[in-house]
Amino acid sequence: QAPVLNIVIGSHVWVADKDLTWIDGEVFKIDGQNAHVCTTKGKTVTANVSDIHPKDTEAPPDGVDDMTRLSYLHEPGVLDNLAVRYAKNIIYTYTGNILIAINPFQRLPNLVDVQTMEKYKGANLGDLDPHVFAIADVSYRQMMNEGKSNSILVSGESGAGKTETTKLLMRYLAFLGGRSGTGGRTVEQQVLESNPVLEAFGNAKTVRNNNSSRFGKFVELQFDKSGKISGAAIRTYLLERSRVCQTSSPERNYHCFYFLCSAPSEDIKKYKLGDPSSFHYLNQSSCIRVDGINDAEEYLATRNAMDMVGITEEEQEAIFRVVAAVLHLGNISFAKGTEADSSVIKDAKSRFHLNTAGELLMCDCEKLENALIKREINTPEGVITTTVGPNSATVSRDGFAKQIYSRLFDWLVNRINASIGQDPSSDKLIGVLDIYGFESFKTNSFEQLCINFTNEKLQQHFNQNVFKMEQEEYTREQINWSYIEFVDNQDVLDLIEKVRVGRCYMH
Ligand SMILES: Nc1ncnc2c1ncn2[C@@H]1O[C@H](COP(=O)(O)OP(=O)(O)OP(=O)(O)O)[C@@H](O)[C@H]1O
Numbered sequence: 001q002a003p004v005l006n007i008v009i010g011s012h013v014w015v016a017d018k019d020l021t022w023i024d025g026e027v028f029k030i031d032g033q034n035a036h037v038c039t040t041k042g043k044t045v046t047a048n049v050s051d052i053h054p055k056d057t058e059a060p061p062d063g064v065d066d067m068t069r070l071s072y073l074h075e076p077g078v079l080d081n082l083a084v085r086y087a088k089n090i091i092y093t094y095t096g097n098i099l100i101a102i103n104p105f106q107r108l109p110n111l112v113d114v115q116t117m118e119k120y121k122g123a124n125l126g127d128l129d130p131h132v133f134a135i136a137d138v139s140y141r142q143m144m145n146e147g148k149s150n151s152i153l154v155s156g157e158s159g160a161g162k163t164e165t166t167k168l169l170m171r172y173l174a175f176l177g178g179r180s181g182t183g184g185r186t187v188e189q190q191v192l193e194s195n196p197v198l199e200a201f202g203n204a205k206t207v208r209n210n211n212s213s214r215f216g217k218f219v220e221l222q223f224d225k226s227g228k229i230s231g232a233a234i235r236t237y238l239l240e241r242s243r244v245c246q247t248s249s250p251e252r253n254y255h256c257f258y259f260l261c262s263a264p265s266e267d268i269k270k271y272k273l274g275d276p277s278s279f280h281y282l283n284q285s286s287c288i289r290v291d292g293i294n295d296a297e298e299y300l301a302t303r304n305a306m307d308m309v310g311i312t313e314e315e316q317e318a319i320f321r322v323v324a325a326v327l328h329l330g331n332i333s334f335a336k337g338t339e340a341d342s343s344v345i346k347d348a349k350s351r352f353h354l355n356t357a358g359e360l361l362m363c364d365c366e367k368l369e370n371a372l373i374k375r376e377i378n379t380p381e382g383v384i385t386t387t388v389g390p391n392s393a394t395v396s397r398d399g400f401a402k403q404i405y406s407r408l409f410d411w412l413v414n415r416i417n418a419s420i421g422q423d424p425s426s427d428k429l430i431g432v433l434d435i436y437g438f439e440s441f442k443t444n445s446f447e448q449l450c451i452n453f454t455n456e457k458l459q460q461h462f463n464q465n466v467f468k469m470e471q472e473e474y475t476r477e478q479i480n481w482s483y484i485e486f487v488d489n490q491d492v493l494d495l496i497e498k499v500r501v502g503r504c505y506m507h
Contacts, residue, residue: 012055014076022076067095092130103161151431159209166434177229196305205252214240222426231423245398262295271324281330310419325360334390342387
């Protein structure tokens with residue numbers, strides 16, 4: 001616990017600042033509860049003594065590589081330490097055995113090359129500079145020495161660098177447990193090569209990140225007795241389905257739609273595609289192209305990555321037929337029918353898209369039309385078919401598009417897993433969890449509730465392991481220690497987990 005310090009005239013302190021978050025300065029006057037601070041930027045600020053924090057004037061100029069070594073472990077101290085290091089391109093810092101990684105937004109020289117991997121192999125945590133490889137190394141060594149499976153959790157807000165960090169972890173684990181010289185593609189190669197496929201179908205440009213993963217991912221690497229990777233499984237969670245039908249500027253839909261619209265002309269002809277701006281599911285946002293993403297090249301790269309993970313040419317054709325069908329579905333509009341609460345396909349253009357979607361999905365176009373403009377209701381007396389108005393037909397269309405897209409995504413993940421192969425005899429594994437961070441928008445949907453609840457569960461797991469269990473051990477062993485205050489979020493979990501769900505019947 002940080003010692004409670006007396007703030008006196010001459011104290012060096014941190015005070016809140018609306019632009020810089022925290023600014024440092026020196027107290028020159030105190031009246032009652034108010035401290036007057038002259039900041040290093042030359043401003044004079046007055047703040048309540050309880051809102052200002054002491055600054056360590058003897059902190060090393062390069063910061064400390066483990067936050068537990070800070071004299072004052074408060075927010076401005078932590079942020080300043082990270083900022084000082086970041087300014088010197090040092091992006092990794094420990095807090096005990098947790099690694100904090102800051103997104104460098106550039107490839108830093110020698111940070112992740114093979115020589116660096118060699119350096120971290122077998123080194124004790126803390127002997128070398130903080131690094132994501134050190135974390136992977138510890139989990140691997142522990143697994144080998146104690147026979148215990150391990151999981152590495154990568155969390156942070158959107159754009160923080162989780163996916164890139166996950167890829168580095170996988171690369172390092174592949175380096176430690178890879179099989180050199182085996183014929184064909186190894187498990188670890190296939191896992192790494194599955195990334196571009198998953199990213200094409202599950203990533204999109206968002207406000208915060210041009211390549212934002214819109215799904216959670218748990219990669220499980222299975223190891224044999226000698227510590228070599230013998231199998232792997234990728235599990236994905238909660239693909240953001242709403243994005244398939246709804247996007248707003250400056251975001252985009254899933255990458256694969258734009259990639260396919262930039263495919264070579266024979267594919268464009270085959271799938272009856274055109275410019276992305278001619279499709280409703282893409283043109284709700286004015287953002288069609290993204291700096292740094294060449295959709296035509298990415299289409300070919302995705303096809304290539306699919307070859308690598310063993311997805312056959314025929315399967316690839318079927319995958320892109322579904323992608324194109326989703327775009328055509330989105331262009332079907334409905335008009336009011338002659339009877340009340342009924343609808344018809346609006347015009348010839350919509351009919352063309354309906355027929356094309358039907359052809360691509362290899363289904364009967366009339367049945368597809370009926371599925372959109374009619375509704376079947378199961379009653380005790382049997383099935384009743386009614387017509388629906390244009391608004392309901394549009395909802396059905398979007399629901400159908402979302403459903404087939406998310407099923408396509410799940411199918412892809414299963415297909416990749418089948419191709420990589422599992423090792424049923426493996427009893428040791430390392431899992432890497434790359435999960436959505438906490439999200440809070442102006443309007444929050446059920447998806448955000450699930451994401452935030454998951455984050456609360458993970459926080460509780462962290463609290464359990466870092467605070468509760470440690471402190472219980474100190475008490476058990478009668479070690480003299482001072483209690484560390486932490487915010488226990490158990491109440492939040494109880495609120496959701498223990499709530500009695502009432503049933504609601506619709507009549
Ligand atoms: N270690 C790194 N080195 C270089 N660039 C990086 C690194 N980490 C992240 N970046 C850059 O930042 C971008 C965003 O990172 P990333 O996609 O990993 O974020 P994320 O936390 O997974 O975001 P989201 O939750 O939106 O998926 C990357 O596309 C890359 O340009």
